[in-house]
Amino acid sequence: MNDEGDLLKEDIRDEGNETKASRMSKLRNTRKEVTKLHSFSTEIGEVDIANSKDNTGNSTQIPTAPQLSSRMKHIKQEMAKNHLQFVRFEATDLHGVSRSKSIPAHFFQEKVIHGVYMPRGYLELIPNPKDNEVDHIRATCFNSDIVLMPELSTFRVLPWAERTARVICDTFTVTGEPLLTSPRHIAKRQLSRLQDSGFSLFSAFIYDFCTFGVPEIINSKTISLPASALLNDHDQPFIQELVDGLYHTGANVESFSSSTRPGQMEICFLPEFGISSADNAFTFRTAVKEVARKYNYITSFFIETGFCNSGILSHSLWDVDGKKNMFCSSSGMEQLTTTGKKWLAGLLKHSAALSCLMAPAASCRKRYFKESKDLKESVPTTWAYNDNSCAFNIKCHGEKGTRIENKLGSATANPYLVLAATVAAGLDGLQRNDGVLAAPEDGTDLHQPKFSEIPLKLEDALMALEEDQCLRQALGETFIRYFVAMKKYELESEETDAERNKFLEYFI
Known part of the structure; x- marks a missing residue:
C-alpha cells in the first residue's frame, strides 16, 4: 500500500541517535514535502485510480505526484457517485x-492539504501524565492538538453509514513530527525494517466476538442476553451484512462461523501483505459495532463471564517481492524452514513482553490460566505443529503454505501493535545466531526455554516489556514509557473499566 506519509520513514530513527534540533529540522522539512504532495494532488486531481491495493501491500513505497493526483480524481468520482455528505x-x-x-x-x-486537528488526549488517553512516567521528548504539551493526515489509498465509502466515507490517517504533532505513540506509525516502521532485511509479511487476523441483545437501559449493572439466534446457519442477516460491508471497504473475509458459546462468532480475514491486515482489523472493530446496532444488538470482545475473546495473528514470512513463502521449502516439506525456525525462536524469546501488548488488560490474561486452579506466576510458552492449544501454532496445511498463528493475543489488543511487536520479535530471531530451534518431538527443552515464560499478572508483563531491550529499541522508548504508564493508570480502576467496556463497547 502506498502512502504519502511514508516520506517520513527515511528520517525516522531511534530517538537517541540524533539531537533534538536536527530531528525537528528534518521532520519539519519532510512534513513540508508531504503537504506539497497533498496540494499537488488536489490541484490537479483529474485522473482515475483503481480502488484495489497493490500486490505487495508495501507501505514504504513513496507515491508519485501522478499517483496522488489519480487518487484524488477517483475520490471525487466516488463522492459524486454516492452523493456523500461526510468523510470520517x-x-x-x-x-x-x-x-x-x-x-x-x-x-x-x-x-x-492541511489535515484535521484533534486533541492529543483523544489518542493517548492519560490526563496530565507525570514527568517521571512519560518521556516528553518531541512533545511541547500532552494537552496540545495533533494533526490527522489521510492516507488517500484507504478512502472507502462505508456501506453501514448513510452517505459517509472514511479515510485512515497517520498522526503528526503540530510541529510536523510523526506521533511516536501512534500504533500505525510504529507498525509501518517495523514493516520498513522487515523490507530492508529482504522480507515481507503476509498476515491476517482471526477474531472472536460476542453479540448481545440490547437492553432497555445500559449501565454498569445491566445483564445482556447473548443473541443465540446467530447460531442458526439459516438466520444470519447481521453477520452477512457485516461481511458484505467489509468486502466493499477492502477487508476480505475468508470465513465466519458460530463459536463455542451462545452468541459468540469467529471471523477470519484473507491474508494480505504489509499494513493492510492491520487496517482491515481496525476497520472491522468499528464496523461490527455499527452494523450490530442496525439489528438491535451490541457487540463486545468480552464474553459474558468477563473473559476476553481471542484475537489471533496468522502470518508467514515471504521474500520482498511476495513470491515465495520463506516458512516452507520448495520441496513441499511441511515443517518450518531454518528461516521459519529462527523467526519462531524470536517470538518465543520475547513472548513475555509480547504478551503485554497482545493481552493488555487483566481480563485478557485470564485466558492464559486455562481454568487452572494452580497458583502460578507464569506459564511456559508452547508451540507445536497443527495444535490449536499452543501459544504458537504452526499450520502446515492449506493453499497458503506454512504459517504461524500467534495466539497470545486477545480481541481487545490493538492490531497495529500486535503486528509491530510480532515483526520486531521475529526479526530479532532472524538476526541472532542462537542456533536452530528444536522441534517439540525432538525430546529437548529448547522449544520451551526459561525466558519464554508468560506472566499471568499484567503488572509482571509490564515489567517484562520494560526490561525487553529489543522491543524497547524497536517500538521506541517514548512509546514504551507511555504505554506502561497508561496501563498502570488503568489498573487503578480495573473493575470500573471492565463494566464500562462490556456494556458501552469501548474495549480496553
Whole structure:
C-alpha cells in the first residue's frame, strides 16, 4: 500500500541517535514535502485510480505526484457517485479503537492539504501524565492538538453509514513530527525494517466476538442476553451484512462461523501483505459495532463471564517481492524452514513482553490460566505443529503454505501493535545466531526455554516489556514509557473499566 506519509520513514530513527534540533529540522522539512504532495494532488486531481491495493501491500513505497493526483480524481468520482455528505478522518488510539472527526464532504480537499486537528488526549488517553512516567521528548504539551493526515489509498465509502466515507490517517504533532505513540506509525516502521532485511509479511487476523441483545437501559449493572439466534446457519442477516460491508471497504473475509458459546462468532480475514491486515482489523472493530446496532444488538470482545475473546495473528514470512513463502521449502516439506525456525525462536524469546501488548488488560490474561486452579506466576510458552492449544501454532496445511498463528493475543489488543511487536520479535530471531530451534518431538527443552515464560499478572508483563531491550529499541522508548504508564493508570480502576467496556463497547 502506498502512502504519502511514508516520506517520513527515511528520517525516522531511534530517538537517541540524533539531537533534538536536527530531528525537528528534518521532520519539519519532510512534513513540508508531504503537504506539497497533498496540494499537488488536489490541484490537479483529474485522473482515475483503481480502488484495489497493490500486490505487495508495501507501505514504504513513496507515491508519485501522478499517483496522488489519480487518487484524488477517483475520490471525487466516488463522492459524486454516492452523493456523500461526510468523510470520517479516522486514527487508532492506543487501544485500537477508532477516534475520528467527520467533516462535510465539500471540505475534503482542503483537509487533505492541511489535515484535521484533534486533541492529543483523544489518542493517548492519560490526563496530565507525570514527568517521571512519560518521556516528553518531541512533545511541547500532552494537552496540545495533533494533526490527522489521510492516507488517500484507504478512502472507502462505508456501506453501514448513510452517505459517509472514511479515510485512515497517520498522526503528526503540530510541529510536523510523526506521533511516536501512534500504533500505525510504529507498525509501518517495523514493516520498513522487515523490507530492508529482504522480507515481507503476509498476515491476517482471526477474531472472536460476542453479540448481545440490547437492553432497555445500559449501565454498569445491566445483564445482556447473548443473541443465540446467530447460531442458526439459516438466520444470519447481521453477520452477512457485516461481511458484505467489509468486502466493499477492502477487508476480505475468508470465513465466519458460530463459536463455542451462545452468541459468540469467529471471523477470519484473507491474508494480505504489509499494513493492510492491520487496517482491515481496525476497520472491522468499528464496523461490527455499527452494523450490530442496525439489528438491535451490541457487540463486545468480552464474553459474558468477563473473559476476553481471542484475537489471533496468522502470518508467514515471504521474500520482498511476495513470491515465495520463506516458512516452507520448495520441496513441499511441511515443517518450518531454518528461516521459519529462527523467526519462531524470536517470538518465543520475547513472548513475555509480547504478551503485554497482545493481552493488555487483566481480563485478557485470564485466558492464559486455562481454568487452572494452580497458583502460578507464569506459564511456559508452547508451540507445536497443527495444535490449536499452543501459544504458537504452526499450520502446515492449506493453499497458503506454512504459517504461524500467534495466539497470545486477545480481541481487545490493538492490531497495529500486535503486528509491530510480532515483526520486531521475529526479526530479532532472524538476526541472532542462537542456533536452530528444536522441534517439540525432538525430546529437548529448547522449544520451551526459561525466558519464554508468560506472566499471568499484567503488572509482571509490564515489567517484562520494560526490561525487553529489543522491543524497547524497536517500538521506541517514548512509546514504551507511555504505554506502561497508561496501563498502570488503568489498573487503578480495573473493575470500573471492565463494566464500562462490556456494556458501552469501548474495549480496553
